[in-house]
Amino acid sequence: MASSIDIGGYFELEIPKANTLVSTTNTMVQNQSSSGLLKSGRIALKTITQLASIKELRIPYFGCQVIEDVLKASDISYSFYEIDDQLEIIDPTYTVDIHYLYINYFGLKRQYARNLSESLKDNVIIDNTHDFLGASDHFKLSWSFNSMRKFFGVPDGAQLSCPNQQPLDLNTFSRNSQVSFDHLVDRLEYGAQRGYHAFQKNELSLGGDIERSSVFSETILKSIAFDSIRDIRMRNYLYLHERLAETNEFNPHLLELTPGSTPFSYPYLPSTSLTHEYCWGKKLYASRLWPECINISPNPLERRLAGHVIHLPVDHRYNNEVMDQIVKIVTDYGE
Ligand SMILES: Cc1ncc(COP(=O)(O)O)c(C=O)c1O
Missing domain, CATH: 3.40.640.10 (Type I PLP-dependent aspartate aminotransferase-like (Major domain))
Incomplete structure (x- = not known):
């Protein structure tokens, strides 16, 4: 057979x-x-x-x-x-x-x-x-x-x-x-x-x-060790949060990580006029979610989130050194 x-x-x-x-x-x-x-x-x-x-x-x-x-x-x-x-x-x-x-x-x-x-x-x-x-x-x-x-x-x-x-x-x-x-x-x-x-x-x-x-x-x-991937994401998130929280206009309560979280990104709503395009120009490919909402939502907050939240990467490819480069790009931008 x-x-x-x-x-x-x-x-x-x-x-x-x-x-x-x-x-x-x-x-x-x-x-x-x-x-x-x-x-x-x-x-x-x-x-x-x-x-x-x-x-x-x-x-x-x-x-x-x-x-x-x-x-x-x-x-x-x-x-x-x-x-x-x-x-x-x-x-x-x-x-x-x-x-x-x-x-x-x-x-x-x-x-x-x-x-x-x-x-x-x-x-x-x-x-x-x-x-x-x-x-x-x-x-x-x-x-x-x-x-x-x-x-x-x-x-x-x-x-x-x-x-x-x-x-x-x-x-x-x-x-x-x-x-x-x-x-x-x-x-x-x-x-x-x-x-x-x-x-x-x-x-x-x-x-x-x-x-x-x-x-x-x-x-x-x-084949993936999910626990360690979650830990790296949490660590990177907290590292960015420590350095960028002061200039992040998201509701601070929302940004607190609960134990066991696996954050998708560090969502950064800049107090400056920093844009996605500026980040992309520096080879920092931070995503924008979801720009189409700007045309359909009657809610100004949602339109602001869709236009301005910069999703800074926190994934398992990266360590503190890369997080420092991200912080530098964001903070060097100025006002
Ligand atoms: C919030 C949300 N739901 C659903 C989807 C659909 O997932 P997929 O791209 O795997 O079809 C996406 C992404 O495209 C998403 O961002």
């Missing part, structure tokens, strides 16, 4: 196996990914709307355009809500027939998202694209999803958790049919600019049909 796997022959890309990098949190991810990862956050959201038979959803003005794109493509009605300076929903309505999507902004709103989950139960979808370790048991009454590309050099992958941790068998779906690694290799070999076109091409391929992630991403993710 033929074996179901290819045995012998030339070697596949070498990736260390998870059991050489023991951590409690990657066990969590392995357990979930044993039932599979979906291709992307947007596909996880699409899957949730189908599983929960959602006909109508309340989404934030201050959010990602692809959320709206998913709802439009699936013919789901939606309306927008506003948030306050703590990035919390202004006057949520707690009734059985209203579904919300709430973004755990920048990985800083885990406690609020948990409270929301307890109040709204399976009527809320927690968007954890900014908190990859926002373990589903924190939001166990609700739907939640994340997006692995926001934290790691993988081409795809997103976890989806159902209310009450009901298991979800993704084996009926095929694998990502357009997976591409060019941007990841170019970023490694040549720096950020050369691979940008390939990066955008990969981003565009992440919608469409419901598909599982590539085996490549699942294998890489199983």
Whole structure:
């Protein structure tokens, strides 16, 4: 009888196996990914709307355009809500027939998202694209999803958790049919600019049909020591906060890290006229989220956040020395 796997022959890309990098949190991810990862956050959201038979959803003005794109493509009605300076929903309505999507902004709103989950139960979808370790048991009454590309050099992958941790068998779906690694290799070999076109091409391929992630991403993710990655992100965040808090006009309460947080970035709302373009010109590729909100939100605070928050990187590639370079770029700018 033929074996179901290819045995012998030339070697596949070498990736260390998870059991050489023991951590409690990657066990969590392995357990979930044993039932599979979906291709992307947007596909996880699409899957949730189908599983929960959602006909109508309340989404934030201050959010990602692809959320709206998913709802439009699936013919789901939606309306927008506003948030306050703590990035919390202004006057949520707690009734059985209203579904919300709430973004755990920048990985800083885990406690609020948990409270929301307890109040709204399976009527809320927690968007954890900014908190990859926002373990589903924190939001166990609700739907939640994340997006692995926001934290790691993988081409795809997103976890989806159902209310009450009901298991979800993704084996009926095929694998990502357009997976591409060019941007990841170019970023490694040549720096950020050369691979940008390939990066955008990969981003565009992440919608469409419901598909599982590539085996490549699942294998890489199983090799990662998530605890140490979280610790580095926290350390870098606190290092920047110590040096930039005085000139950061975000609500100080929001910027306090709760234990176990995995911040997405250090969100910096400068008291000066520092711009994203200035940072990019200094090769500091700090992202801007989400400029399209400027055209749709009636709320001046949200428009300001969308235009001016500079997401300073705090990820595991970097140490104090790089954080010092970031601080220097930001503070040298002046007024
Ligand atoms: C808040 C938010 N939700 C959902 C998504 C969609 O995730 P993905 O790009 O993995 O589809 C994104 C990013 O694009 C996002 O920023």
